[in-house]
Amino acid sequence: LGAPAALLKGLLLGEKHALPKEVRAAFNRVGVSHVLAVSGLHVGLIAGIFFFVFRLFGLTRRRATWVTVAALIVYVFVVDLRPSVVRASVMAGLILIAFTIERDTDLWNVLGVAALIILLIGPQSLFDVGFQLSFGAVGSIALLYTPITGAIHRVFGKPTKTWMQWVVAAVSVSAAAQIGTGPFVALYFNRLPLLSVAANLIVVPTIGIIVTLGLLACAFGFWLVPFATALNALNWAFLSGLIGVVQALSKIPRTSLPVPSPSPMFFAGYYGAIALILWSQKFPPVRKVLLFLALFGINVYIWKDVFREDRLEVVFLDVGQGDGLFLRFPNGRTMLVDGGPRTRYFDAGKYVLAPFLRHQGIRKIDIVAPTHSDNDHIGGLVSILEEFPVAHVLDSGQYADSWTDDRFYELVEEKGIARHIVSAGDSLIGLGGVGAFVLHPAPKFVSQECDAPMGRNNTSVVLRITYGGTSLLLTGDAEREAERFFLGWKDRLPTTVLKVGHHGSSGSSSCAFLNAVRPEIAILSVGAWNRFGHPSEEVLKKLNEVGAKIYRTDRMGAITVEVGEGWMKVRTMLPMGKGKGEK
Template sequence: YVGYTRSSHWRGRSGASGEVFLKGRVEVGNRGEPGDEAFLFRVCEVLEGKMARSGDCYLLKPGRREDALPAWGDTLEVRGNLYLFDRVSGRVGGSLVAGETRVLAHTGNPLLRLAHFFRDTLRRQVANGLEPDTAGLIEGMLLGDYRHLSSRDLVALRATGLIHLCAASGLHVGILLAFIMWLGAKLNLSRRMLIVIQTPLLITYALAVGLTVPVQRAAVVALLAALAFYSGRDFDFLPALGVAAIYLVFKDPSVAREVSFQLSFAAALGVALLHRPLSGLLKAGKSKALSLLAATLAAQLAVGPLLMRHFGEASLTAPLSNLLVLPLVPLMMALSLLSALVGMAGVGLGAVLLKPAALLARCILLIARNLAGVRWAALRFFPFPATWMAIYYPVLAAAFLATGRRRRLARLILAALLAAGLIFGCLINAMPLGGRSGVEMTFLDVGQGDAMLLRGPSGQNVLVDGGIDEATLTAKLRSRRVEYLDAVIVSHSDSDHVGGLTGTLYACGVGLLVHPDIGSDGLMGKLLGLAGEMGVTVRSMRAGDRLELGDVSLTALGPPAQVPADADSNEYSLVLRAMGPGFSLLLPGDVEEEGQRMLAGCADKLDCDILKVPHHGGYSESGDAFFAMISPRIGVISVGDDNPYGHPSEETIASLQACGCTVYRTDQHGDIVIRVAEGGYEVECGR
């Protein structure tokens, strides 16, 4: 195991290291990157060693999903070497390399332990017995964890409106409850006994998938339905949905701004209100296929504008893809659930039950991949204005009313709203698509990572780095109407710079991929391999190399031609100086002290108006001299809100301001757009 510690609780001489013997409890699980698993280890006692007193440590177990992690609540003994950082500017104080890790006791909430056991059993079984693509889909559909799905399949599922299958939601809870009811009927259990059984199972499943907003919504509604039935009262879905919304917002008011909250409740309302009118329109009668189609259309009509607003696209093939796929989902989930339950009981039939589930998962992926290849698979709109939503939903409501009483009034309202929408749409579409002309640099708010979009005066698009999350980056690019990237440039191989780029190769056309030819394994290797498969031109750049893209010239100032075999990817980042009509921009990647000192050899080329501040504004002893050589007018720090590293440091901000630099931060200002204007620059912030 390896981990990092929170500096506010650890004590010791800066830069020192030593062996420690710790005792504590596992608090939170499943926080690793794809291919890894991690958990929060809360230290309550130091058995040996004088370097630490108490605090938190995130322990990461690289690589193998099939190995079991300690369960929530387990008491552990951990022996390892603690290395405190030379300079602490945030909440991370050092790293712990754990050698021996021993479980002392299985304690904690029994439901949490059961949830962990279920999740861990399923993960081990799919990792051991299935191919990666089908294993990733089953894990995503049953646990809501799609980290192990390939970028190709994620893009296909999004384009076909099937991505909701990999976000644990009301659909999954409904299938789980139906499965329990089916088993109860086979065992001749009374309905009240079933309710007594299904309630703890429902809570356990919700805990296993991580209590996401859609799962909490569905669980609250299901528990209210069970309570109504148990007490002999009638159940009404809409009031129950309202109670779920009140509960979630009361618990955390900020949840109303989350996309998952908006999509979950919009889809549920759409099905509740529009399914019957659409079934009548389709003359579904007793046809299950037409009823399913009506439900799919109802959900898509409700969430379509939200999807276009947040992600820049809505699937046109969703009704067809859901009609083909949804009949397969209950059986696939039932087999996977049975496999996990049998595996939890220690019976060796779990892997056998997964084989037909894997076959169904492969069918789902084949449907998604083939439908995603259709040219009209998704409708893209850049960006989808909030004012259009203000017109769309009243139109939808009027259409719903037109199916009931007072049809004449409702149809008049519907006609008026449609006319207003058409007029507004014509006005919007008459506006220039590209916004203002000229050079535009957009520092995208992608959390704790880097991503910058440069638009040249001739319309060329250059993306430098891609943050950590594919979905976030894709949504950002689509909101900016980017369908083709002339070049994608990777500064170095860290996941917070390269992690989001794989999906971009599928979502956008890419002409050229540029990299520093350092650290070509892991995510970088995956990206380079995929680019080669897709026919994207790949080239490396070192100091002195130049890339010309129309009116924009990109000159590499680092890394040097000769790079040590054990080179640190941060220090040997690809450093670029971008020049064009009226602007100069320095993109130094994540260079720290060593890298900044190497750049001092070309100090005459560092002077630039705009600086992307290296390493998210982290502290560097050479920062004062480095910023003085650049003397930027504008400095942009790409950093995540409330990140665990304490970025940016106060010293870095003070050094920049001492140079007369105006500092902008993505965690405070959102997307930061800098445009070349007469005599200087215009800066527009997202918030």
């Protein structure tokens, strides 16, 4: 029952949805989540047990082989044709057939046939993370196992005892798989596990026992129920023990290293270096070339930022119906303005902001600025404060009574984050030459003891960002009441890029305000098919009338604005398309 039963179901059938989130997270942190996916280990055990049972029932070797292959085909469909299972089943079937007809097998040929079959069934599998990790791991083991084992023997000597030989073999397999798939793990998960090689020495054999007991219980459950019950009781002990060990290991500090997503150049250099290292074993002169390339690569890495032009980067993230902006200043400092919503079904901080920050290699955030306390702005920031170190928080100081608001400021206090309450006329400094001026809120809009006099939307912190002759106006959810106050700023209002207020609702973006701002670009942070009907047709029409080019996160995904001295560049994650009322 509980987590042990869910884990067994996941190991045998690949159905992990019932596995508690904390257990899955523990396996991820330790770097042994690969055992949760049905793959080579599981298929090898299943094939072996099927073959043994069929032979036990008196089938000849040839017939047992063909029945086992048929059983594997059925199993592949039971687990929904997952690439790792198809790959392992094809390889196991071919090896069994070769064994039966007494033919030698070539691992690379078998691996190639497995890949060909999968890609014939679904060519898009080439871009599937499971396909890449599965074939990458097996290929790495085939390529690197012998060199790693030889290196261990040279350093520590060749072991004479059987158990020591098994440990060396297990370490070599695990290290080979981790070296081969490391860049892909970094690309998709932005973390490199540090304990996985050691943890696999415990986890992999235990998984073998668990899968074997589970399959035997299934086999005997139809005709020897007491025996199957005893097997299940024993398996429950192994499952519970495994979960306990993994959770204990996951509590060790720094079990994984956060890393940015590697670039295509890194992939080429990394796998090129592995190829050269292997080649140098046969041709020693290659070692000089390898040393030269290593020194060249280190120099490029050290000096790359020296030749990079200073720039301001602003990313309007697609957080659904809400706001979430990331700013990276020329001096490397970072800022988050809002964090999208947090509900029982979706947490923009956990599923959008945090993966984006890890992808960018961001380990700490200098400034977090919730414009106001509505859930679609502050909700996702709770997860950010829970996961990332933050130096400063700035807000309007407006009182709010909600779980997200209370939890956010509870974390600010717990973590000793400096809090700054800002109002109209304040400025931010130390941003690498970027000007950040607070246009709002004015004191009359804010109350630190009760509800906002003119509504929470009108307490939004509004920032005007300037750099290199380009300006950006970030308006939060400010509505017409706040916009009337903005008009007093006059010369500070004209802007290049406007983050349209309140997701383009009809209560914002008055004609007087838009005529004073006259943006070249208008960015709408809005959720697809939202129940509020944002953005309104009226606002889209007004933006067109002032000549603004419209960008929308619901249609274009994340929108990136890069600003340098005298230039600006806008990129969208999805191809730009025009909708009704846009130009």
